[in-house]
Amino acid sequence: MIQRHDCEVERSKVGLCKCGHFFLRMSRRKNFWTESLLFFKRRSRNQVHHCHTKSLLIHASSSPCQWKQFNLFSLMVELAKLATQTIPPFNLVQSKMISKVKPILEESMKSLYCNSVPSCFKVADLGCSSGPNALQVAYDVIDAVHNISRSSSITFQIYLNDQFQNDFNNIFHSLPCFYQRLREEKGEGFGACFVNATPGSFYGRLFPTNSMHFFHSSTSLHWLSQAPKGLINKENIYFTNTSQCTVYQAYLHQFSEDFNLFLKSRAEELVHGGGMVLTFVGRDETSDIITPWGLIGLVLNDMVLESLIEEEKLESVNMPRYGPTANEVKELIDAEGCFTLQKLETLKSSWDEGLKENGNGDLALDANARANFIAKYVRATTEPFLTSRFGEGVIDELFLRFGEKVAKLLEKQKLEYTYLVMFMTKK
Numbered sequence: 001m002i003q004r005h006d007c008e009v010e011r012s013k014v015g016l017c018k019c020g021h022f023f024l025r026m027s028r029r030k031n032f033w034t035e036s037l038l039f040f041k042r043r044s045r046n047q048v049h050h051c052h053t054k055s056l057l058i059h060a061s062s063s064p065c066q067w068k069q070f071n072l073f074s075l076m077v078e079l080a081k082l083a084t085q086t087i088p089p090f091n092l093v094q095s096k097m098i099s100k101v102k103p104i105l106e107e108s109m110k111s112l113y114c115n116s117v118p119s120c121f122k123v124a125d126l127g128c129s130s131g132p133n134a135l136q137v138a139y140d141v142i143d144a145v146h147n148i149s150r151s152s153s154i155t156f157q158i159y160l161n162d163q164f165q166n167d168f169n170n171i172f173h174s175l176p177c178f179y180q181r182l183r184e185e186k187g188e189g190f191g192a193c194f195v196n197a198t199p200g201s202f203y204g205r206l207f208p209t210n211s212m213h214f215f216h217s218s219t220s221l222h223w224l225s226q227a228p229k230g231l232i233n234k235e236n237i238y239f240t241n242t243s244q245c246t247v248y249q250a251y252l253h254q255f256s257e258d259f260n261l262f263l264k265s266r267a268e269e270l271v272h273g274g275g276m277v278l279t280f281v282g283r284d285e286t287s288d289i290i291t292p293w294g295l296i297g298l299v300l301n302d303m304v305l306e307s308l309i310e311e312e313k314l315e316s317v318n319m320p321r322y323g324p325t326a327n328e329v330k331e332l333i334d335a336e337g338c339f340t341l342q343k344l345e346t347l348k349s350s351w352d353e354g355l356k357e358n359g360n361g362d363l364a365l366d367a368n369a370r371a372n373f374i375a376k377y378v379r380a381t382t383e384p385f386l387t388s389r390f391g392e393g394v395i396d397e398l399f400l401r402f403g404e405k406v407a408k409l410l411e412k413q414k415l416e417y418t419y420l421v422m423f424m425t426k427k
């Protein structure tokens with residue numbers, strides 16, 4: 001394992017920019033990047049000058065002496081160690097969900113293509129991110145279609161979509177291995193496969209009319225195009241058990257607008273009879289809504305009361321995400337009218353899913369260890385958002401308190417995400 005992460009560090013690029021900043025371009029994995037950034041911030045006593053996706057600039061010019069003592073090599077070694085010890089399996093959690101959904105994907109492919117498969121099969125993964133999961137979904141789709149028709153005359157055209165700022169280059173670097181894997185595992189009877197990137201928001205058009213056969217999206221559609229506009233949501237950054245009805249309505253309204261636009265856009269792009277398998281975070285039909293974002297809201301509130309955070313800031317911040325119920329989704333699909341919902345299932349995933357695979361084997365871990373893991377995972381996914389709103393100064397304290405709240409809850413109950421998985425076909 002250390003070997004693997006050592007390579008990861010070797011692939012990172014280090015340099016000194018003309019502007020006098022030390023530059024480190026991190027490689028490959030999102031979680032590795034986030035942990036590294038935190039680590040640098042601690043070690044360099046907040047000298048991190050500026051950071052953007054997968055690279056960071058540290059101010060070296062202001063105190064060169066101190067900088068020289070900052071032994072780069074030992075830092076890299078520390079990073080490699082850190083990568084093996086403490087990274088929450090950011091991709092692993094989602095990768096487990098992709099595996100759980102695979103049987104539904106295979107079943108959907110069978111129902112769509114049991115009679116004939118298009119000679120050039122065009123499929124897109126929407127919100128693919130830049131980690132290994134992007135190509136795993138592509139592989140699963142090819143696998144499912146190939147198992148239905150072993151014809152070597154089928155060509156696969158795979159489109160990977162995410163926001164413009166996504167690190168598509170990271171995926172491109174893995175393509176030679178991906179193509180080789182296909183050649184080795186699928187053998188002589190396998191046709192051609194071409195992978196393309198399609199940057200842009202899936203809340204709008206991405207492909208030509210009537211051009212696509214299949215869409216897949218995993219753990220992405222709960223992200224809204226924006227937080228509900230003009231929402232006064234005192235004491236929270238999401239909606240919770242205690243939120244006023246107007247808060248819930250505002251979130252549902254934003255989700256409905258976004259999801260409707262998503263459905264309309266995909267309906268234009270799909271050929272007649274084409275289909276989609278979508279998986280995203282939803283919620284149960286219960287009044288007891290416990291989410292990490294709700295707990296973060298409670299912590300922020302405590303910090304407001306202790307004057308660590310300004311009250312006005314908390315009032316104006318809302319997370320741009322929404323977990324709908326199965327009924328809300330069903331109603332929206334029916335109302336939009338272009339799709340027939342063939343299947344809608346809920347799957348559960350514990351908040352600390354992936355903890356055992358993260359080097360903890362069969363250990364019976366106590367609530368604190370599990371809470372610590374959850375805090376790291378949630379921090380990795382929300383830190384950029386929270387830092388930009390509340391400043392980096394409060395983040396360590398925020399997640400320390402968040403971990404404590406999670407530990408207390410874990411003593412009493414199971415903490416699980418509810419995922420909605422659906423298969424629908426264009427009418």
Ligand SMILES: C[S@@+](CC[C@H](N)C(=O)[O-])C[C@H]1O[C@@H](n2cnc3c(N)ncnc32)[C@H](O)[C@@H]1O
Pocket residue numbers: 091094095098126127128129130133134161162163166200201202203217218219220223224225
């Ligand atoms: C949690 S990641 C899931 C990545 C991958 N599908 C997986 O299962 O591992 C969510 C991804 O959705 C992308 N995303 C969010 N909103 C999007 C939008 N409007 N258009 C395209 N991608 C979006 C994010 O950039 C992010 O990469």
